[in-house]
Amino acid sequence: MTVDIKLRALLEISKDNDDVNIHEWAIEVTTAFRYAEKNIRTLSYMIPAAINATIVQEKIIKQAIFSVTGGIEEPDSENSSRNIMNAIESGSGGGLGYNLEETLTGDLENSLMRFEIMATVPELFAGLQVYMSAILTTAWTSFEILTGDLWESALNHHPHILSELRGNKNRIFSQTRPKGNAAADSSGGATDKSVPLQLLQQYSYNLEASMGSILRQSQSFDRLEGIRxxxxxxxxxxxxxxxxxxxRKNIDAINGVRNLLVHQGGRIDSRYLKSVSRIEGTPSGQIGAQLLLDGQTVADMVNDLITAGYDLIQAVDQWVQRHPDKRRTDS
Structure with a gap:
């Protein structure tokens, strides 16, 4: 099997977006998404960091043995073993010429290159597909959570207008369809706005700052259609x-890939091919075949999601600033 799996592209997954400027009401949501972004990046670095840890550890052990015994064979005596352990401990702090933390994080590209070479082994190739699937599905889950948390916070902060849910629920969805094939239902938002007594009690009968938390329970932020x-x-x-x-079309593409990975184990079906047929660059294949991912595709999709997340935070925050709630004086 000769496949360019492009694992080194995983190192391109976005860094922190420190230039995101938002107002106080959105700080908590933005901070949570930042942590989620860091977790995604940590997951993408896990395999190369583990390889580097093994390589560095082996180098430190061999050099410690040589510094104590003058050879490469492990000694039998307890005293020599103790001296070797002391040398290893000092070596991890730089005594043997290695800065462990710097080495683990500084040679990730070479580690991924080794994996690319070894990807010709079918079992390893399959494992790497699962690994990349985990990165992508984790990123999608983080995006879903962000959209729900942001929507809830916006309605809590700005219940006037937003909590009325008077917009056409198919408006955004219709923009993703080809002309002449938009959703037929143009009705306004159809959602249950009644509030159970238990919720009234939970929020001490003060709903003004809790409308998002209450109305969120009638929404479906675990589906792209529900988010839109x-x-x-x-x-x-x-x-x-x-x-x-x-x-954005790339969100539809990522949603399609994610759903195939989660619900079909990555096995291509007609529904998947139909859902991504209009989106250029989306991974494809024959019905019944396993969807094949590569590092570049995964990195691009994760970056698209992270970018969309921060763009959405800023767009919602700007909307709130353009439509001040006269009953509020805070930002």
Whole structure:
């Protein structure tokens, strides 16, 4: 099997977006997404870091043995073994010429290159596919959580207009369809706005700052269709920027790949091919075959999700600033 799996591209997964400027109401949501981004990057570095740890450890042990015994064979005496352990401990701090932390993080590209070479082994190739699937599905879950948390916080902070859910729930979805094939249902938001007594009690009968938390329970942020519907209904006016972000074709592509990986184990079916047929660059294949990922595809998709997440935070924050709630004086 000769496949260019492009693992080194995983090192291109985005760094922190420290230039995101938002107001106080959105700080908690933004911070949580930043931590999620770091976790995704940590996951993508896990395999090369583990390889480097093994290589560095082996080098330190061999050099410690040589510094104590003058050879490469491990000694039998307890005293020599103790001296070797002392040398290893000092070596990990730089005494043997190795800075462990620097080596682990500084040679990731070479480690991934070794894996690319070894990917000709079928079992290893299959394992790397699972590894890349985990990175992509983790990124998608983080994006889903962000959209729900951001929507909830926006409605809690700005219940006027947003909590009315008066927008056409299919507005954003229709922008992703070819002309003449948009959703037929143009009705406004159809959602249950009644509040159970238990929720009233939970929020001490003060709903003004809790409308997002209450209404979130009737939305479906674990599906792309539900995300688009929730934002279409809440942001019923002056929403072009928000709509444009959530209608991006690359989000549809990532959603299609994620669903295939999670629900079909990556086995290509007609539904997947139909869902991504209009989106250039999406991984494809024959029905019944296993979807093959590579590092570049995964890195590009994860970066697209992270970018969309931060863009959405800023777009929602800007909407809130353009439509101040007269009953509030905070930012």
């Amino acid at each position: 519907a929730a934002y279409s209904m809440a942001f019923s006016d002056d929403s072009n920027e928000i709509d444009g972000i959530l209608a």
